[in-house]
Amino acid sequence: MSFPLIARLRLGALGLALSLPLLASAQTAAPALPAPPTPEAAATLQWYLLDPTADRVMGVSVNRTYQELLAGRTPTPVVVAVIDAGIDTTHADLKRMLWHNAREVAGNGLDDDKNGLTDDVWGWNYLGGPDGRNINLEQLEETRLLAQLQPRFKGKSRAGVPAAERADFDLYLKVKKSYDAKVKENTDRLKQYSQVYAENVAVSDMLRLKLGVERIDTATLRNPPTTDPKLRQLSGQLYGLLLNTGFGSLDDILTEMKNGLKETQDQLDYGLNLSYNPRPIVGDDPFNVKQRLYGNADVAGPDPLHGTHVAGIIGADRVNNLGIMGIAPPVVRLMAVRAVPDGDERDKDVANAIRYAADHGASIINMSFGKYYSPQRAAVEEAIRYADSKGVLLVHSAGNENENLDQKLQYPAPVFLNGQRIPNLITVGASSRDNDAGLAADFSNFGKTQVDVFAPGNQIYSTLPGGRYGNLSGTSMAAPVVSGIAATLKSYFPELTAADLKRLILASAQPTHTQVRQPGSDKLVDFADLSSTGGIVNLYRAVQLAQQEKAVK
Template sequence: MHFSVRPGFAFLLASLLQSATGFAQTPAPAPTPADAQSQQWFHLDFQKDAAVGISTQRTYQELLKNRKPTPVIVAVIDGGVDTAHQDLRRVMWKNPKEIAGNGQDDDHNGFVDDVYGWNFLGAKDGRNVDIDTYEDTRLMAKLQPLYEGKTRTSVPTAKREEFDLYTQVKKTYQEKLDENTKQAQQIGQLYEQTEQVVTQVKQALNVQRLDTATLHHPPTSNPALLEVSQQLYQGITTMGFADAESVVAEMKKAAEHGKTGLDYSLNLKYNPREIIGDNPENTKDRAYGNKDVTGPDPEHGTHVAGIIAADRDNNLGVQGVAGSVRIMAVRAVPNGDEHDKDIANAIRYAVDNGAQIINMSFGKYYSPQRPAVEEAIRYAGTKGVLLVHSAGNENKDLDVETQYPSPRFLDGKTIPNMITVGASARQDDEKLAAEFSNYGKRTVDVFAPGVNIYSTLPGNKYGNESGTSMAGPVVSGIAAVLKSYFPKLTPVDLKRIIQQSAVPYHTQVFKPGTQTKVPFDQLSNTGGVVNLYRAVQLAQQQP
């Protein structure tokens, strides 16, 4: 499942921002491109800018200006990447041994015309899976006919473990059903109301964008406008957003997420896998998919790719964390839950085709084919590949509840070439830990900026997204910089340096999802937020 949609968060936003307005509407001028550089707060330096960023620009200016980088391939396993984006096209990996469009497997790697990567959610005839079911749904469809109406004692001893799984799945499936019903009905209505309010206020103020600066000092003397502007300002700043447009976009996604869930992802009879035509249970099968790495919905993956490596030298749009990088697109994550088989194959494809770092901004809470994924992770380790995994957005303690891919193997041993990332916010205050982020003193390694992250979107567009999905690629970008300038570093070295260089914060923060305050350093095993400057300093000290 993609990690950028946070329904509960959007519902709270909607509640905060509801107001009634009745302004005369005046036409607003045509929008101009946003000042992208000023919005990329995660590049800032805490000492210079008072933002809990990763000190990107300072690092390049002070530590790396006289060093020569070597190219690094970073695979983005996601829902698709817009390879034609003006800020990505120069940094996309291109398979040097494959001739585009000739319908042949020129490099004999088993994949025809895999120029930019591979799509494990596609059919040979070009069709693609967009929305898939949740793993809860798939397990319910499989287990319900076997165990519905039965008691544990009536089930043979050999089947009781599976019966217990069914009992657990039935509970989580119902919880998702209830949540999606609430989203589709309540948030959908609130989204429409809030969008109308924001549109009316923009027109009444004759502005293109309702950012916090405009709302704090609106260009009007109208008492009603001043009042609603103040209400919007308080709601937006309370939740850490930069503008009202981002709030509306977040609410829209949450509303759509709820309806999509009911119609497809929670539908026990829905099976989009028929499009691909494979057996999803057969994890040994790798001969499926197609070359379309963009897919029907590349928003999430495009945003992720831009955080890692948006072109730093083209004077357009935004800048990624890493410069000398090529992004390999591997499509394996639908709108819904990913299949273990696809993730295992995606990891293997990335490794076999030269990726040194793999970004994995996805996750779920059931993994029926976990051994296949772990085998692929071990394989990546033998080939010197670091995996960066987002912790998830359910404000859960991952020391208590396992989320997959897990940072530990089935035998309980920590995966040495995998780092798990929670999401942090801009200010060093009680909201430093993103309210949606999963956490865990043992399980989450570091936090990284993941709130209101401005990056690339499909169609040469840009926008803010929030989630551990954004925090993960910040860390992937840092790992890519380290590997690029210090190529001898192993995955274990990269993980250790990123952990040891994280800036510890002892701030009393809200434990995600609660109003209880805890020390920030209790939410991960490092207690810190990643920092590129300190990481490069530490790498310079390596023998």
């Protein structure tokens, strides 16, 4: 779950207050274009495919790699599973790239491949019910835990609790503190958002009236129809603001603010609602982690925005002369596994999603989700070990709360319960376009021991539902950059194991010693101290290393 961060900017003599949502994940950071971009526009918008030396932006050298190292070589098929909120299977830039279960006949209502799941042609949905309904909004894990523990411990002291129950009592106190803080935070935010949104609507209406226009967009602001010096000054400032943030008009900004209001209200109404429980839609026993056969075949779900964007970063069609280019070659296929609601995912669903992907041929699994409590952690770790036995690499986003993960774990964690490092998991933080103080994305989690590497995750342009395209920001976008690199390596060097892929990807990230703002603060730190590798992944260097190792063998 992500939370918009408000930055109030007071501009010009009119005192215009604009509250721009700086979005950490799963949210549009700029409006989606109604039509695919031209190849020239896409080349600029997809900065993360560019080369740090040649193009002077902190991309991962995808274009250079295909031009210089992979030209003329034949890739082999690879399957990448996207465990997410769903994928728009009709998107023109994705539909040819989707994994297809060849042993299943679409729409016949039969379990043709005898795996216990009916019509799983494009993957599976662990948030769906047998009647076709789907979970969209869910509780946070703190809410679920508090709802379970509060009847047992409310009003009690630790001394009054039997020794055998004190661990649960301690968890109750910890969860309640976190829950109460989030209720207050969202209540305060809703009040602030509502007031600022109303102010900005009023100012936007006033500006339209004074300029005599219907729409305050970049075309109007570039040459405003007024001789008033104050209005012209303000128009110039707003024009620069829109260009820098990727918005086309003030209406687009107000739409994003309205979306932020709704997200905050939803958090209070559903995510933090102790009595809300959508799980009967699925009809399973959510506490039975051994239960495997539930869900439905709707891999898009009610809101496939996040998963569609993630999928495009990994493998949007590179040869259809349309829209954008994914990182992976066009023989890579994307398996959709829906397990992430708007709220916190359940460990049971994550474990089953990992198992489904491993059993159906995925070599790489992208996991752009996370939370800070994991009551069924053992089940997820068992699934991760199972995936390791099948040779599957897992790529996980580090999270968007600017937390130091060396001090506070986010789940799935990079270590097992026994403290052992998970060998087939890469944890990814988010970096930005420019090699300056903002190189580490302000929202990104970090950690010298718990985060492996950084990858581009700020203002990432990719596919969106309905044939659209747009920018999203978050470690949710950084993880699929790494998954795309892993898929490319596996496709051109099929002999590589999951351990090999991880080793090469981490080795490609050369330490970068730029002084950057530590995420969430103004403190300057060495970028190399924010992860174990100290750098940003790079496909060119990873392919070079793979070629060198192959030549030696």
